[in-house]
Every structure is written in C-alpha cells, then in structure tokens.
Amino acid sequence: MRALRLGTRRSKLAMAQSGQVAERIRRLTGRSVELVEVVTTGDISREHLTAIGGTGVFVSALRDELLAGRIDLAVHSLKDLPTAQPPELALAAVPGRADPRDALVARDGLTLEALLRAGAADGSGRPARVGTGSPRRMSQLHVHARSLGCEITTVPIRGNVDTRIGYVRAGELDAVVLASAGLHRVGSEEAITDLLDPDTVLPAPGQGALAVECVASRDDLVAELGRLDDPPTRIAVTAERALLSALEAGCSAPVAALADHREDEPGTTVLHLRGAVGTTDGATSMQLSTTGPVPASDGEATARADRMGRDLAAEMLAKGAAGLMGERAQ
Numbered sequence: 001m002r003a004l005r006l007g008t009r010r011s012k013l014a015m016a017q018s019g020q021v022a023e024r025i026r027r028l029t030g031r032s033v034e035l036v037e038v039v040t041t042g043d044i045s046r047e048h049l050t051a052i053g054g055t056g057v058f059v060s061a062l063r064d065e066l067l068a069g070r071i072d073l074a075v076h077s078l079k080d081l082p083t084a085q086p087p088e089l090a091l092a093a094v095p096g097r098a099d100p101r102d103a104l105v106a107r108d109g110l111t112l113e114a115l116l117r118a119g120a121a122d123g124s125g126r127p128a129r130v131g132t133g134s135p136r137r138m139s140q141l142h143v144h145a146r147s148l149g150c151e152i153t154t155v156p157i158r159g160n161v162d163t164r165i166g167y168v169r170a171g172e173l174d175a176v177v178l179a180s181a182g183l184h185r186v187g188s189e190e191a192i193t194d195l196l197d198p199d200t201v202l203p204a205p206g207q208g209a210l211a212v213e214c215v216a217s218r219d220d221l222v223a224e225l226g227r228l229d230d231p232p233t234r235i236a237v238t239a240e241r242a243l244l245s246a247l248e249a250g251c252s253a254p255v256a257a258l259a260d261h262r263e264d265e266p267g268t269t270v271l272h273l274r275g276a277v278g279t280t281d282g283a284t285s286m287q288l289s290t291t292g293p294v295p296a297s298d299g300e301a302t303a304r305a306d307r308m309g310r311d312l313a314a315e316m317l318a319k320g321a322a323g324l325m326g327e328r329a330q
C-alpha cells in the first residue's frame, strides 16, 4: 500500500504536531506516512492575524491541497479550525487532548500574580508589559489584574513560539502568554513559569486539541483515521465549538470556552462547560457555566454536547454577550 501523504505547514509547531500524528497512524494502522510541506497565507503575511481574517488562513491552504488530491490528510490545531465544517471534508479524528490551559512565560520565573504585583522590571512602578495578540487573553488578563487591584499593559505580538519567548529572554517584555500545549509540542515547556487556572484565563475553544481532516468521500480513509479519535475529547470540543459558533464570533473574537468531564456522584460522569466573553480592555466581561449528562453512546453524547454549547451561548446572548464582542471579525 502506498504511503499516506500528510500535508503540514512548516512551522516548528505544525511539524511537531504533524509528526506526532504521523507516528500514531504508523503505530495504530501499520501504514507508512510521509510529511508534505504546504505554505499558507498565515506563514507569509506579517500582518496581525486579526487584520487578515483570523487564524483560518492557516487552514485554508491545507484544505485546498486536500480537495485537489495532492495530500491525503491534514492535521490542524483544532482552535484554528473555523466552526463551519465544509461538507466535502471530514473531521476524521480528534485525538486525545493535551493540557488546554494557557501558560505564562515570565521574567525571573514569576507567576502571573507575582508579576502583576511586581510590575515592570525596572521598578518604575509601571504595570508589567505582557505580550499577546489574542483579544481573549487580553480581556481576561485585564479582568484578573483589576481583581488584584493592579494594572497590566498588554502588547500585541505575533510570530512563532521561539520568537515570542525571545521577547522575554531579551528583556523587551515582562512576559508572554502562550498555549501550554504548543510549548510542550515544540519542547519548550521548561520556559513555562505559571499555568493559568481556567477560572482566571479560560482557554480558546478547542485549545490543546488537534483535528485530523481528510476528504469525506474516502470512506476507507475516514474509518482508518477514525482509529485516532478520542471520544471524550471530541465530546468536549464539540460543546466548546457549538458555543463559539452560536455566539457567531469570528475566530479572533474574545470568546473562551472549556468543557471537561467530571465525576458527579461516584460512577456518574457529567460534562461541565464554561464560556466567557469580554471587551479587550477587560472593563466588561461575562463567564457562565453549565453541567449536563453524558449519554453512554458517543454519538448521543456528541449531539448532547452540541446542544449544551448552543444553549449556553443562548443564555450568554440573553445576558448581553453580543455587546461584549465588538471586535469580532467582519
């Protein structure tokens, strides 16, 4: 049998996660897998992602290659995947999720709270300068700083993981916030100085999870790749993405969501879903949560998770969430 062609961006993070999925396929199916590099608009453009239409730009070039039949499968960071799934493509697997939390990489090994209280490194009394281009992170960092009676200066940055960590090493910023999962995938986890509690900074929908995509009409391939699927992860991210989709938010909007399976009573698992929105300056924000049963069948549980996400979004909209998403992508 010929080798499966796995299309990947050539960033360190994309290569790492594609390589890890390729290895899982080889081990589970015995199929050989070959990595094929694909260049995307997001890799070329130096503009801020919000200015070029969100992180979907990373995904579209890979999808074009799938539809043209030049590659057999693609691996995306699930949080970069637009919520509308094109019918010609199948989300064949959502493998087991890594830690969904955001991580702080701060000067002098500081935690977020210690950094906010300490302020800028020069002792000038100015607020700490924290790099992130994500409206979701900015919003929640400002809310948290205010709750501690501190201020924070957020600085929009872009670039790959090494570039972002480099700003802290060079002393240009006091800290940067990145996904823990990405730092682990590229082997830079030792740079993490604090893992942010989701009650403080709730991650992006799908953060820490991967999506394995192929052409929907290739039934055998869909089934083969389906062996990588982790039902609890798929159920959780389904709830998070349903919430995002129902809020009709662009992928750069400040929407956060995290679902996790919890033991309710001994032997009974429930799905707990948190959702948050807020203005970028953190002046107004909202966080709501809900809990629902997890039916025994994975199909029913996924459908139920989808409804939970949409119901929580409806509750958020009824409480004025739309007014907090002014920055949403046009």
Ligand SMILES: NCc1[nH]cc(CCC(=O)O)c1CC(=O)O
Pocket (backbone or CB within 6 Å): 055, 077, 078, 079, 080, 177, 178, 179, 180, 181, 182, 183, 206, 207, 208, 209, 210
């Ligand atoms: N938006 C870029 C992006 N897409 C996926 C990850 C990290 C891995 C993940 O969350 O699965 C990152 C970098 C980051 O947010 O720090």
